[in-house]
Amino acid sequence: MTTATRRSRAASPAAQGWAGPWRSYDLVKEFVVALLAMTLLTVGFAAVFSSPDEKPITLQGWAQADPNDFVATAVSELNGSSGTAEYGPPYNTAADGQKIGPLVLQKWGGVRTPVDTASDFVLTPLRSVPGDTELSTAMATYAAASADQQTSWATSYGDALTNAPDGDPAKVAAGEYGPVPVLTGRLLTLAQSGGLDGALVSEGSQFYASDFTKPLLFLADSGYLEDQARAQHLGGDQWGMMNETGNYPGQAWLWLYTFWYQVPPFSTSDNADALVWGLMAVLTLVMVFVPFIPGIRSIPRAIPVYRLIWRAHYRRPTG
Amino acid sequence: MTTPPTNVPPTNVPPADVRPDDPPATGWTAAVRRRAVRTLPPDQLLPDYQPSYVASWIYVFGMLSLTALIVVVGTGSWLALAGAAWWHSSPVGLFVNSLHLWSVELFFFVMVIHLWGKFFMAAWRGRRALTWITGMVAFLGSIGTAFTGYLVQQNFDSQWISTQARDGLNSVGVGAWFNVLNTGQMLLWHVVLLPLVLGAIVVLHVLLVRLRGVVPPFEVAAPAAAEEATS
Numbered sequence: 340m341t342t343a344t345r346r347s348r349a350a351s352p353a354a355q356g357w358a359g360p361w362r363s364y365d366l367v368k369e370f371v372v373a374l375l376a377m378t379l380l381t382v383g384f385a386a387v388f389s390s391p392d393e394k395p396i397t398l399q400g401w402a403q404a405d406p407n408d409f410v411a412t413a414v415s416e417l418n419g420s421s422g423t424a425e426y427g428p429p430y431n432t433a434a435d436g437q438k439i440g441p442l443v444l445q446k447w448g449g450v451r452t453p454v455d456t457a458s459d460f461v462l463t464p465l466r467s468v469p470g471d472t473e474l475s476t477a478m479a480t481y482a483a484a485s486a487d488q489q490t491s492w493a494t495s496y497g498d499a500l501t502n503a504p505d506g507d508p509a510k511v512a513a514g515e516y517g518p519v520p521v522l523t524g525r526l527l528t529l530a531q532s533g534g535l536d537g538a539l540v541s542e543g544s545q546f547y548a549s550d551f552t553k554p555l556l557f558l559a560d561s562g563y564l565e566d567q568a569r570a571q572h573l574g575g576d577q578w579g580m581m582n583e584t585g586n587y588p589g590q591a592w593l594w595l596y597t598f599w600y601q602v603p604p605f606s607t608s609d610n611a612d613a614l615v616w617g618l619m620a621v622l623t624l625v626m627v628f629v630p631f632i633p634g635i636r637s638i639p640r641a642i643p644v645y646r647l648i649w650r651a652h653y654r655r656p657t658g
Numbered sequence: 659m660t661t662p663p664t665n666v667p668p669t670n671v672p673p674a675d676v677r678p679d680d681p682p683a684t685g686w687t688a689a690v691r692r693r694a695v696r697t698l699p700p701d702q703l704l705p706d707y708q709p710s711y712v713a714s715w716i717y718v719f720g721m722l723s724l725t726a727l728i729v730v731v732g733t734g735s736w737l738a739l740a741g742a743a744w745w746h747s748s749p750v751g752l753f754v755n756s757l758h759l760w761s762v763e764l765f766f767f768v769m770v771i772h773l774w775g776k777f778f779m780a781a782w783r784g785r786r787a788l789t790w791i792t793g794m795v796a797f798l799g800s801i802g803t804a805f806t807g808y809l810v811q812q813n814f815d816s817q818w819i820s821t822q823a824r825d826g827l828n829s830v831g832v833g834a835w836f837n838v839l840n841t842g843q844m845l846l847w848h849v850v851l852l853p854l855v856l857g858a859i860v861v862l863h864v865l866l867v868r869l870r871g872v873v874p875p876f877e878v879a880a881p882a883a884a885e886e887a888t889s
Binding site: 396 | 704705706707708709710711712713714716718721722724725726728729733745746752753755756757759760761763764766768770775777778779780782786787790791794795798801804805808811812813814815816817818819820821822825826828829830831832833834835837839840841842843845874875876
């Protein structure tokens with residue numbers, strides 16, 4: 340580009356105090372060259388590195404690969420000890436949820452996606468199983484029992500599974516479990532056949548489905564999903580969700596958000612998520628409104644990176 | 659066959675004797691046009707001269723961010739043509755998905771450089787606070803849009819990221835309205851709602867850049883403008 344001394348007829352207000360040299364500039368050409376450059380770079384990276392596409396875990400795959408974990412998770416849904424059952428809003432009222440000091444934002448959000456883990460994850464899918472007399476009897480027995488009795492059976496069975504070798508239902512000691520072993524055993528069979536994947540998505544008798552809340556909640560209650568994620572170095576203490584499978588950069592721009600989860604007090608707090616979100620909200624507001632914050636807005640003048648950016652300008656004798 | 663006439667006048671611009679120049683044309687349309695041209699004259703909207711201090715590579719990253727975003731939208735639109743699950747079963751689809759992924763990575767790479775470059779230039783000086791704010795909001799909107807993109811991939815990454823992210827969103831009550839486990843909801847946010855908002859903010863940001871111009875070095879700005887941020 341050539342340096343010129345004349346100025347554009349419509350120079351911006353910023354430059355109206357500028358008495359130095361001007362230069363010709365082709366905005367449209369810069370746009371086209373930049374667009375071409377970004378397109379070529381994109382094609383190059385895509386051609387060389389492709390993109391990850393690890394198949395999703397199915398409930399069928401989970402039930403086949405780790406049936407003991409599946410049964411233990413199903414029992415926890417029945418006795419109300421699973422992560423979802425004890426979650427609180429937006430799924431239920433079992434807890435208030437996380438807090439930021441006196442602010443119970445999670446509770447204030449309300450129960451907008453109600454989930455009854457025993458009914459939604461176990462009992463309702465089992466009702467779709469045809470021609471199983473033993474299951475029908477177990478379902479009737481369970482339904483006829485009081486809520487306390489149901490919980491007692493499921494809790495006893497859950498404890499027995501914990502004490503059984505490898506958590507294997509076949510090696511559980513005898514006890515007062517009522518119909519729970521039959522229910523969870525049939526749910527395992529249903530899942531291993533692939534029937535539970537569709538049953539959880541299509542609850543409500545809908546043919547079309549696009550909401551995977553229930554199967555994902557059920558899967559997230561298991562130890563299996565996290566085991567698979569940790570094997571891919573995606574655990575919460577492994578910088579979690581900012582990464583993705585394989586050696587791909589993932590959402591690197593979430594580094595600061597993910598960073599807080601790695602250090603105290605956040606890494607040890609029961610309110611870690613709310614505290615990290617609160618902190619990030621404050622930091623975000625600071626960045627958005629930095630022009631109005633004395634001290635912070637003066638940082639660029641104190642750190643002379645600008646002299647590197649405008650080094651050609653400051654090299655000129657007249658400044 | 660007759661030769662079509664050349665220099666055919668546009669049908670939306672009447673002859674001079676029909677459109678009065680004096681007094682000026684009245685009506686809402688004419689008022690908006692006069693205001694637009696007065697606010698942002700064509701020479702300022704598409705300048706062909708600039709002060710010499712703009713000769714720094716850091717200024718290029720704004721344009722690179724804009725063009726990378728165009729590639730992101732283009733590759734995303736290509737993916738949308740054949741549906742959300744196409745890329746899992748088609749080699750061409752996988753390549754288009756790769757284009758989309760890497761365009762996003764490049765977009766964020768150049769945008770972050772653009773952002774920090776503007777921070778160290780104190781680019782909010784000289785009544786450019788709104789330019790900075792719209793840029794930051796565009797950055798945040800981009801994070802949200804990219805995040806929803808990861809949720810709608812329908813693979814293991816989607817499962818893990820959504821089940822992890824729900825805790826953060828639920829903990830502050832957002833999850834009650836923005837359910838990351840609802841793939842259909844996230845897909846619509848990703849391909850319609852967030853791009854519309856992000857696109858509007860980016861257009862406003864670019865227009866503000868053209869309106870206020872790029873920020874000059876510290877000595878060029880008036881002393882008051884150097885420290886005071888007004889919008």
